[in-house]
Amino acid sequence: MKKLVLFTFALTLMFSVNAQIETPQPSPAAKLEQVVGLTDVAIEYSRPAMNGRTIFGDLVPYGKLWRAGANKNTMVTFSDAVVIGGKDLKAGAYAIFVTPSEKSWEVIFYNDTNNWGTPKEIDESKVAVRVTAEVYPIEMDIQSFTISVDDITTNSAVIGMMWEKTYVGVKFEVPTDKTVTAAIEKTMAGPSANDYYAAAVYNLDIKQAKEWIDKAISMMDNPRFYHLRKQSLIYAKAGDKKGAVAIAKKSLEDAKKSENADYVKMNEDSLKEWGAK
Helix, strand or coil: CHHHHHHHHHHHHHHHHHHCCCCCCCCCEEEEEEEECCEEEEEEEECCECCCCCCECCCECCCCCECCCCCECCEEEECCCEEECCEEECCEEEEEEEEECCCEEEEEEECCCCCECCCCCCCHHHEEEEEEEEEEEEEEEEEEEEEEEECCCCCEEEEEEEEEEEEEEEEEECCHHHHHHHHHHHHHCCCCHHHHHHHHHHCCCHHHHHHHHHHHHHHCCCCCHHHHHHHHHHHHHCCCHHHHHHHHHHHHHHHHHCCCHHHHHHHHHHHHHCCCC
């Protein structure tokens, strides 16, 4: 009985150890992250190797859809909207599928990223962008399938795909100029109403807070009861009870129109506390 228990324990231990052994994957996973201008680009894919095989026109047949890698489909993520082949592509994640031929590849950016391998048929409603890219021969063999982000400029870059003696690049444009111009215009225009409002609410210098809340309210097309409520509280804290009462009455009127019972009560309580008539 004791021998049987020891044998069972040894067997269990052996299988436990074996279950934890990891071996190299034939097509290891890779992740590439690159900033282009102000846009974050991330590419996740698996990298099959040549292993003495002929790739294009054989292992990867011409004229048939390929997942541009191995295992789960290759995926690219853009943090901003980009332009590919003159076509707009929204910010987000896309699967990349290609149909190789000897002289060019058709490259598809696909909305559905939850594929393992290639779909049996491409759903045209899920095709975000479809472009054709020229094939460039390489003198030496690229043993492992490789995706890169090449020719980086402030406003564009190229998604490069290399394997065997083949290179294919797909150029994309990023909205750097538009983003920077908008930031410059916003900065040069000065703080917004929301900036002044947030600063006033936080500021411990009540005199400065009063100036900033007035500035914020003056910049709003239609200050709401909650904005006016905060303004009245700052006025009261600054010692201007008369101003606080006048503003609280406006807030109360707007809160009643909006049927917001909480703000109606808060304003009524404050008006009573401040001796309003």
